[in-house]
Every structure is written in structure tokens, then in C-alpha cells.
Amino acid sequence: MKLLYAPASPFARKVRVTAHELNLLPHLELISTAVLPTEHNQQVSQLNPLGKIPVLFTDDGQTLYDSRVICAYLAEVAGNDSLYPRQAHWQHQTDIALADGLLDAALSLRYEQALRPQQHQWPAWIDGQQRKIDAALQTLAASPALQQEHLSAAQISIACALGYLDFRLPELDWRSAHPALATFQAAFGARPSMRSSIPE
Amino acid sequence: MKLLYAPASPFARKVRVTAHELNLLPHLELISTAVLPTEHNQQVSQLNPLGKIPVLFTDDGQTLYDSRVICAYLAEVAGNDSLYPRQAHWQHQTDIALADGLLDAALSLRYEQALRPQQHQWPAWIDGQQRKIDAALQTLAASPALQQEHLSAAQISIACALGYLDFRLPELDWRSAHPALATFQAAFGARPSMRSSIPE
Structure with missing residues (x-):
């Protein structure tokens, strides 16, 4: 492949x-x-x-x-059937959609602030995307996905979304407001799969 | 529900x-x-x-x-197992992602042109989203999903994406460049589910 x-x-x-x-x-x-x-x-x-x-x-x-x-x-x-657990399947799928949506908002914010010429930037857009990111973090911090014993696709999505915030939007300082997410990421981020894919 | x-x-x-x-x-x-x-x-x-x-x-x-x-x-x-066919399952999932991506680009274009104040609009952004829409239409026009005998989730996604172009971006005139899509939509759009959900 x-x-x-x-x-x-x-x-x-x-x-x-x-x-x-x-x-x-x-x-x-x-x-x-x-x-x-x-x-x-x-x-x-x-x-x-x-x-x-x-x-x-x-x-x-x-x-x-x-x-x-x-x-x-x-x-x-891979013949794997645990990454997408059957139990609470649709809540798990929604967690994936939420982490993806957080990333969409973070990318939109990044494009607005780093790609778009300054005179074409729109503060109301920046505020709107920021609001989505903050609210998404709040919800993810309470997600049962963080406590799942077995590795899940939602955990991977959440960890990669948080990794992107660290990489491109460090000023958000999401760890201070969301200690549950910080604890999750400290453990999950230590996996070889995460460590070998850290953006430069 | x-x-x-x-x-x-x-x-x-x-x-x-x-x-x-x-x-x-x-x-x-x-x-x-x-x-x-x-x-x-x-x-x-x-x-x-x-x-x-x-x-x-x-x-x-x-x-x-x-x-x-x-x-x-x-x-x-609903206990339905035909909307997401097992045959060519992943190509079908990709067709859904493509129709959704076309919609993302169309909504981004709409927000840029109708929501964002004129002085903050950026021509390069508009061109970029337009390019995605044109290329997506080109690919969808050749999709086997258009010919599927049984109703599929991809067909619904494609039809709703085309319906949005008619609703918000009629100046695109996608039918002229893509007769296969026009033929598909003429038939699919006649379904009661589509007719009863036309945006006003």
C-alpha cells in the first residue's frame, strides 16, 4: 500500500x-x-x-x-476488531467525528492566521473557530474514550488532534484548562506510534 | 428520535x-x-x-x-444492509467522503462570498475552493455509484451535494459540464425523499 x-x-x-x-x-x-x-x-x-x-x-x-x-x-x-469496539459503537463514532471536527476548526484557524494575508483576516471567523475548539476540548475531556482499556480509533483521533494543537497552536495551552486530557495525552503520547510521528 | x-x-x-x-x-x-x-x-x-x-x-x-x-x-x-453495500465497500465509502468534501468546499465558498465582509474576502481562497468543487464533480461524474441499481448512501450524498449547488451556487451551472451527473440527478431528484426536502 x-x-x-x-x-x-x-x-x-x-x-x-x-x-x-x-x-x-x-x-x-x-x-x-x-x-x-x-x-x-x-x-x-x-x-x-x-x-x-x-x-x-x-x-x-x-x-x-x-x-x-x-x-x-x-x-x-489487519483483521482487527477491537479498534472500533461494538460496545457503545455509535458514541465511539461520534467521538471520532468530534476529534475530526476539532481538527477542522484548528486547521481553519491556522489557515486564517498563518496563510491568509492579514488584511483579509476576519476576527469573527477566528473567534468562531476558537469557540468550537474550546467547546470540543471541554466535551472530549469528559469522554469515556479517555478511560478505555483497549486501544481505540477514538483515542488515536483525540491524541492526534491534541498533538496538532501543541504543534500549531501552542498558545491555546489546553493542558491548563483540561487536566484530564493532559493526563491522557501524557500516557498516550508515549506510545512508539505517537513518538515516531511527531511533526517537526 | x-x-x-x-x-x-x-x-x-x-x-x-x-x-x-x-x-x-x-x-x-x-x-x-x-x-x-x-x-x-x-x-x-x-x-x-x-x-x-x-x-x-x-x-x-x-x-x-x-x-x-x-x-x-x-x-x-432500520435493519437495512443494502444502503452500505458490502461489494466495493471502500470505494463506496470514498464516494461518500468525496461528496461530503465537495459540500465542505461549497459551504466554505458560500461562507467566503455571502457571510464574510467583502474587504476580508480572499480571491485565492475562492479560487481554491472552486477548483476542489470542479475536480470533485469531474470524478463523481465517472463514479459507478451513479449506475448502482439499489439505492445507496453514496447516491444520497451525491444528490444532496448537487442539490446544494443548485440552491446556493447556481451560477456554477454544473449540468452543462457534467451531463452524466445531470441525468443521475434528474432521476434521483424525483424521489419523494428528495422532493420533500428541497431547501426553500
Whole structure:
């Protein structure tokens, strides 16, 4: 399998961590690229017209995205049935959607503040995304996913979302307001899959 | 079950169409609301910290989002196993992600052009989202999902995405460039589930 990714992409990190935890890394060729919403990337767009990463190219010729689809596919390939627990299945799926939504807001904030020229930045947009991030952290801090004994896809999603906040929005200082998340991340972040995928 | 939705929301329309097709509408109380990324909606944010709709509140007290999670949940509740076909399952999931991604780009374009004050609009952003929409339409026009004999979740996603383009971005005139999509939508749009959920 081939994975189109960027070292700094949090959605691609979810896939890399998942592949690592499923012992699939030896079967995964990593192809590094870079995408921005305002620039055309021919290599990525040929595979995913949305111009987004990650994109997985499977051994039997399928082109799969987005990260949620790829992670579930990898669990099936590995014959794993614990990453997506049947118990409280839909709450678990919602936790994944929440962590992904937090990342969407964080990326939107990052694009607004670091990519968009200053005269085109809109304070109301920044406030709105900030509000989503704060509220999402509040809800995730109370999620049963943090206490799950077995590794789950929601835990991976939450950890990669928090890792992105550390990487791009350290001024948010989410640990001070959410000690339960800080405790979770201290333990989860020590896993080899997380340590070997820290963005530079 | 209770669904928090807005008549104009394309992601909520996916859920309404899915519920209609699964004969679940009699069990679904629709609660209309309105959300904008720059405004706080207390009612929605209490249930979904991302402040987005649709949100489903189930009879056993679960709060579920996003639309992808809710639609899959409804199929399980209805005991339906054809909406998400096992054959070419991952390609089908990718088609859903593609239609959702097209909608994300269309909503981003809409927010940029209709919500953001003119002096803060950024032409490079508009061009980028436009490019994603054009490329997504090109790929969807060749998707096997259009020809599937049995109703599928991907078909619902594609039809609701095209419906949103008609509603908010009619100047795109996607039918001229993509006759295969126009043919699909002419037939699919005639379903009672689609006709009864047309945004006003």
C-alpha cells in the first residue's frame, strides 16, 4: 500500500499511528507531499480531487480517502476488531467525528492566521473557530474514550488532534484548562506510534 | 428520535433523505434551528460542541453526529444492509467522503462570498475552493455509484451535494459540464425523499 501524506498533517498522522498500531507499517510505503487549500498539487489532485491528504493507494488498485475511511480500511486489512469496539459503537463514532471536527476548526484557524494575508483576516471567523475548539476540548475531556482499556480509533483521533494543537497552536495551552486530557495525552503520547510521528 | 436540523443544511438533508428512504420519518421529530460558524447557538452547542448540525438525539439518550455517523446509525436502526453495500465497500465509502468534501468546499465558498465582509474576502481562497468543487464533480461524474441499481448512501450524498449547488451556487451551472451527473440527478431528484426536502 502507498500513503500520500505530509509530516505536518494531523489527519495523515491518524493514519500513520493506526497503521503502526496495527503492525502494518512494513506494508505501507510513505510518500511525502505538501498541500495547501490555495495551491494546486497535481500529484494529490490526480488521486483525490479535493486536493487533500491522506490518500491511500491499495495493493488491489483502490484509491481511498478521507482519513476516517482509510483508518477503518486498515483495521479490516489487519483483521482487527477491537479498534472500533461494538460496545457503545455509535458514541465511539461520534467521538471520532468530534476529534475530526476539532481538527477542522484548528486547521481553519491556522489557515486564517498563518496563510491568509492579514488584511483579509476576519476576527469573527477566528473567534468562531476558537469557540468550537474550546467547546470540543471541554466535551472530549469528559469522554469515556479517555478511560478505555483497549486501544481505540477514538483515542488515536483525540491524541492526534491534541498533538496538532501543541504543534500549531501552542498558545491555546489546553493542558491548563483540561487536566484530564493532559493526563491522557501524557500516557498516550508515549506510545512508539505517537513518538515516531511527531511533526517537526 | 429527535433531529436538530436546518431546512437549508445539505448535511442535514442527507439525514432527512436517508430517514425517509428507510421509512423512519414517523419516528423522527424534526427540530429546526439555524447555525453560522461566526455565531454561538446555545441549543446546538449544548449537544454538539462543534456548533454544527445535524445532531441526532436517540431514544436511548445518545447524542450523535456528524451526518456520516447518523446516516450509518439510521441504517442499523432500520435493519437495512443494502444502503452500505458490502461489494466495493471502500470505494463506496470514498464516494461518500468525496461528496461530503465537495459540500465542505461549497459551504466554505458560500461562507467566503455571502457571510464574510467583502474587504476580508480572499480571491485565492475562492479560487481554491472552486477548483476542489470542479475536480470533485469531474470524478463523481465517472463514479459507478451513479449506475448502482439499489439505492445507496453514496447516491444520497451525491444528490444532496448537487442539490446544494443548485440552491446556493447556481451560477456554477454544473449540468452543462457534467451531463452524466445531470441525468443521475434528474432521476434521483424525483424521489419523494428528495422532493420533500428541497431547501426553500
